[in-house]
Amino acid sequence: MMLAGWWGSWGRRPGVLILGTLVALAAAQPALAPEDPFGITGNALEHPSIQYPFGTDDLGRDVFAGVVHGASTSLRVGATGALCAVLIGVLVGGVAGMRGGWIDQVLMRGTEFVQAMPRFFLVITVVSLFGASLWLIVLVIGLTAWPGTARVFRSLVLTTTERDFVLAARAAGCGDFGILARHVLPLALPVAAAHASYQAGGAILAEAGLSFLGLGDPSVMSWGTQLGFAHHMVREAWWMSVFPGVAVTLTVLGCNLVADSLAGRGAQA
Amino acid sequence: MRGGRRSVGRWAIDRVLLALLVVAGVTVLTFVLIHIAPGDPVYLLAGDGGSPAYYAEMRGRYGLDRPLPEQLGRYLAAIARFDLGYSFLFQAPVGRVLLEHAPASLLLGVSALLLGTLCGLSAGMASAVTHSRRIDALVRGTASALYAAPVFWTGQVLVLGLAVWAGIFPSGGMTTARESVTGFAWGVDVLWHLVLPTVTLAFPLAAVVARVTRASMMDVMLEPFVLASSARGVGWLRLVLRHALPNALVPVMTLIGQYAGQIAAGAALVEALFGWPGLGYLVLHASLHRDYPLVTAAFIGISASVVFFNALTDFVCAWLDPRIRLA
Numbered sequence: 001m002m003l004a005g006w007w008g009s010w011g012r013r014p015g016v017l018i019l020g021t022l023v024a025l026a027a028a029q030p031a032l033a034p035e036d037p038f039g040i041t042g043n044a045l046e047h048p049s050i051q052y053p054f055g056t057d058d059l060g061r062d063v064f065a066g067v068v069h070g071a072s073t074s075l076r077v078g079a080t081g082a083l084c085a086v087l088i089g090v091l092v093g094g095v096a097g098m099r100g101g102w103i104d105q106v107l108m109r110g111t112e113f114v115q116a117m118p119r120f121f122l123v124i125t126v127v128s129l130f131g132a133s134l135w136l137i138v139l140v141i142g143l144t145a146w147p148g149t150a151r152v153f154r155s156l157v158l159t160t161t162e163r164d165f166v167l168a169a170r171a172a173g174c175g176d177f178g179i180l181a182r183h184v185l186p187l188a189l190p191v192a193a194a195h196a197s198y199q200a201g202g203a204i205l206a207e208a209g210l211s212f213l214g215l216g217d218p219s220v221m222s223w224g225t226q227l228g229f230a231h232h233m234v235r236e237a238w239w240m241s242v243f244p245g246v247a248v249t250l251t252v253l254g255c256n257l258v259a260d261s262l263a264g265r266g267a268q269a
Numbered sequence: 270m271r272g273g274r275r276s277v278g279r280w281a282i283d284r285v286l287l288a289l290l291v292v293a294g295v296t297v298l299t300f301v302l303i304h305i306a307p308g309d310p311v312y313l314l315a316g317d318g319g320s321p322a323y324y325a326e327m328r329g330r331y332g333l334d335r336p337l338p339e340q341l342g343r344y345l346a347a348i349a350r351f352d353l354g355y356s357f358l359f360q361a362p363v364g365r366v367l368l369e370h371a372p373a374s375l376l377l378g379v380s381a382l383l384l385g386t387l388c389g390l391s392a393g394m395a396s397a398v399t400h401s402r403r404i405d406a407l408v409r410g411t412a413s414a415l416y417a418a419p420v421f422w423t424g425q426v427l428v429l430g431l432a433v434w435a436g437i438f439p440s441g442g443m444t445t446a447r448e449s450v451t452g453f454a455w456g457v458d459v460l461w462h463l464v465l466p467t468v469t470l471a472f473p474l475a476a477v478v479a480r481v482t483r484a485s486m487m488d489v490m491l492e493p494f495v496l497a498s499s500a501r502g503v504g505w506l507r508l509v510l511r512h513a514l515p516n517a518l519v520p521v522m523t524l525i526g527q528y529a530g531q532i533a534a535g536a537a538l539v540e541a542l543f544g545w546p547g548l549g550y551l552v553l554h555a556s557l558h559r560d561y562p563l564v565t566a567a568f569i570g571i572s573a574s575v576v577f578f579n580a581l582t583d584f585v586c587a588w589l590d591p592r593i594r595l596a
Contacts, residue, residue: 109287116291116579118531118571121552125299125568128556129306129313205419209538212421213553227422231542234425234440235433245422253417 015261018254026072033065037221041065045237055239057229063240067247069221074204074251077138077222081203082196084142089149090192094184096150097157098176108154115147120206127215134217137210141203149195156191160184194262201255208248223248284580288573295572296348299565300341313561315357348569354562358555363566367548373443374547376459377466377540378532385471386525389478393521396479397486398509408479416476424469424542431465438465441544466543470536474528481524485517492516519590526582530575 025032035041038061046056054063096107123140130136157180160166166183174182185192210216211224212231223244230240303313315327328334332343347354353363396408415423432440439445443462444455489495490513498512537549544550548567555563 112287113291113294116287116530116572116575117295118568118575120537121568121571124537124552124556125564126302128559128564129302129561131307201417208419209421212419212538213541215556224419224421227419227425231421231425234429238429241422241425241429245419245425248422249414249418252419253413256413256417 015254015257015259018250019258022071022075022251022254025068026075029068029072033062033068035062035065037061037066037069045233048239054243055237057226057237057240058233063226063243066221066226067223067243070223070226070244070247071251073134073220073222074207074248077134077141077207078200078204078251078255080135080138081142081145081206082200084139085145085199085203086149086192086196088143089146089195090153090188092146093150093153094157094180097154098161098180098184104154107150111147111150114144117144119144120209123206123210124213124215127210132210132215132217134207134220137207137217138203141206142199145199145202149192149199152191152195153188156188157184160187190262194259197255197262198259201252201259204248204255205252280583284576284583288576288580291576292348292569292573293345295569296345297341299568300344303561303565304337304340313559314354317559353566353569356555356560356563358558358560358563363562366551366563367567367570370546370548370551373545374536374540374549377463377470377545377547378529378536380463380467381470381474381536382525382529382532384467385474385528386478388471389475390482390521392475393479393482394486394509394514396483398490398513405483408483412476412479414476415472416480418472419538420469420473421538421542423472424465424539427465427469428542438462440465441542443544443546462543462545466539466545469542470532470539474525474532477524477528478521482517482521485520486513489513489517515589519586522586522589523582526578526585529582530578 040060041062042052042056042060044056044058044060046052046060048055052062052064054067057063057066092107092111096104096111119141122144123137126140127137161179161184166179169179169183207216208222208224208227211222212228214228216222216225226244227241227248230237230244233240303310306313311324311328311331311333314331314333315324319327332340335343351364353367355361356363356366359366392408392412396405399405428440431438439462441462444458445462495508495513498508503512536545536547537553539545540547540550541553548571552564552567554560555567
């Protein structure tokens, strides 16, 4: 398998390490931070210590517990957003590339249209009209993130279907769907995986930005929410800002590194 | 170049049509969103806390008692006349409120665009042409980190380091609250406040520009014409700047164009962080106070600007590289 080779490559290591830590942190949440991350556990503005490794915030909430809960939020946001974006992107790009003609024209115009929409403002508009729920936010992020993936997939399909083995398959009587499923998708797998990883990082950043502005889901702890709290306390409590910020940056970096190494594989394939 | 002029004309018409389509589409989308959102649309369009007479008047004005298609027609017609509605938060027409906040956004956006492009281009070129592993690793590492870091956090870190601890720059706002500062002193004051937001907003742009410039430059430097020029005895600096760079610029320009259109969105976070009184801050404020006419109008306006910048980018790229045809 193509992905088996990727596993042995060097460039993936830091990225996989970071994302693995994230998953472990989210999985260990019941053990590490079982209590409500919004609950007050100690004095306000405690410096980082053994008891509170990341300190406490201005209301006495444990910053470490918030970061742990934020990990599972980010994981959900990244996975769902990426899944939405890549599924739609692969479908739109695949159909446009395979069918060509007016279907291609219409789909690509639609792609251009979605690409021209300011995503972040659309999410702000939707959230202010419908109220903030995590799933709604992730859905809007995912439903608007696919154009880049669709474009790449379309051109991938176009170049692949011109290759000799596809021509041979066609001559042997293989239909459009068969060619897409049997010949194009296996070649495109690393590219799709790279896009998924990249889109996950984008979704996590977008959700964090929204939560930072106070427009996120108020019942869910997110790194963005923590950074929003920290914003007013920068002078008093550096730890409120530094730990969640490092968490977001590392996570998105991990997603991008994994995406880069996968895209490198795709280019070789 | 027979027929070149006609194709440019066609291209321009195409772009204008796409722009109109996007603006119309976004308008229809906001209309649909307002109507499927929970609650009576009159509260969304006219705000809470009015008198029954006021709501009756607004219902008539927006035609909320008419069938939906007619309402949509009225809404589109109003947008086409640049009648964007009335902001109940500011007690002023939305168009005027947006225009009042545009200069601050423009100042921040243009400075960040310039700074980000300049830093990204130099770093990317240095990385690609110096053959130094150290410089290359430094540029790639910094670019990856800055690209991943959210602006609302890098901004906090800058405030923490340069405003709170070092005390060099102000931590927010556009001017220092002092009486009677005008003219030159006022300008210096604004520039002083501009530094941190600009640097924050420029970071991710510099990161992507550096990445793309590096990759593009490396490709171009391997092309036969560069080797040929080198063999003809063209000096190294001239080779890089006059021969390779213009050819490497096309993907970079495309990227900057995409970014320019979207910068208003990225700026919303930076403006909120630094209390910079621009459009992004305005939209955020409006959305927190449920001032929907302002939110939806800004949404439509920003979509239009994205299309405009994309078209501008296509044009500049075709001008830079005659092999690219406008399509």
